[in-house]
Amino acid sequence: MKNELNAAKLLAAFEVVMEKGTDTEFGKVYQGIEAYTDYDGYNVFLKGNGVELHIGFHNTYDLKYDQAHLKDSFLKKIDNLIRD
Template sequence: MKNDLNTATLLAAFEIVMENGEETEFGKRYEGIEASTDYDGYNIYLKGNGVELHIGFHNTYNLTYEQEHLKESFLKKIDAIVAPTVIDNHH
């Protein structure tokens, strides 16, 4: 997969979900995105809208989805979660 996702944005979304989300069986859910990590924290996962994103060591990632529109919707949710933080940081 070509590296077209901004891992800094993805990691920021992960942090926001973990800070603000409600507990789930696997991690935390916020704004329709579920975030979880493995026992050592080297692998993190973001799930929602039929999409699963795995971010591993050295910011490698794997995005799994069945339809392109699901991926687009998922990435828009990620951007929406992170956007207020970006705006806040400029003031």
């Protein structure tokens, strides 16, 4: 995948979920997006709508999804989180 996602925007969305979300088993959820980290905080995850996004060290990322329309819907939710 090309470097098509803005890591700063993704991390901003992560912060919104962590600040405004309600507790889940792993982290917090807000507006259908769940956010959580691994034990050391170096890797963050955003998950929802059949999509999982892993943001790693040096702003690398891995976006997993089965269908393109799910990815598009997920990324729109991410945009809405930082717009509000």
